[in-house]
Each structure stands twice: as C-alpha cells, then as structure tokens.
Amino acid sequence: MIWIILIVVASVQGQQTVADAVLLLPPYYFATVPDAGIENFVLAVLKTTKLPSYLYNYSVHTGNVISTESYKRVAKQLPHLRGIKCTVTAMSDATPYKDAMPHLQASCFTSESQLPARTEPICIQ
Secondary structure, eight states: OHHHHHHHHHHHTTOOOSOSOEEEOOOOSSSSOOHHHHHHHHHHHHTTOOSOEEEEEOHHHHSOOOOHHHHHHHHHHOTTEEEEEEEESSGGGGHHHHHHSTTSEEEEEETTOOOOOOSSOOBOO
C-alpha cells in the first residue's frame, strides 16, 4: 500500500516514476467496508494518476471484498483501469468480474490451487 501511495503522489507532482502500472488493494485496516467506502477509496487514489491501473481483490488478507457491482461502477469512471486480479477459492469465483466488464482483463489465482507454478497470470477470456 505504501508503494502505491508513493507512486500516485509522485505522478501527481509530475515526478518521474519507475512504475509501469498501479495495483491497488482495497483498504485493509478497517474490515467489512461497505461498497460505497471501497468505491470512494479506489476513486480517490486512482483519479490521481494516469498510470494503467489494476484492482487487487484479496479479501482474505484485507477483510474487504471489491464486489462486481463496485468494480463496474469504478471502471466506468476510470478510463485507465485495465482490470482486476482476484485471489479466490475457486476459479469460478472470478467469472462474475469478467462478465461484469468483459473488455477488461480479469486474472484469477486460487488460494487452494493445485496448478503448477506459472510465470504468466491466468486470464479468463
């Protein structure tokens, strides 16, 4: 989270960054934030940058879920949002995100996966 904020601050101040993109987790200190709070957080952070941006839906560790409805609403307001990375229990849990915004990338990583190590993310086409 700190790196993301530093990159965003640097881009707002017109400083050169070494980042190619932003990967944003939902807030993680306060658990079970309502959708409106998640959306406000995402928009407040990502509206400060033009870097290609991705959301990271990792509810097991943040205590907050980026719902498919929130994803759709923020994606419509952020033209530089490129997609979402979902760490979920089953691959099928990520399908609604791809269905919600079919033109954006949705990568899915399962917490109980028996997949071999990969160097490329698994994209739902």
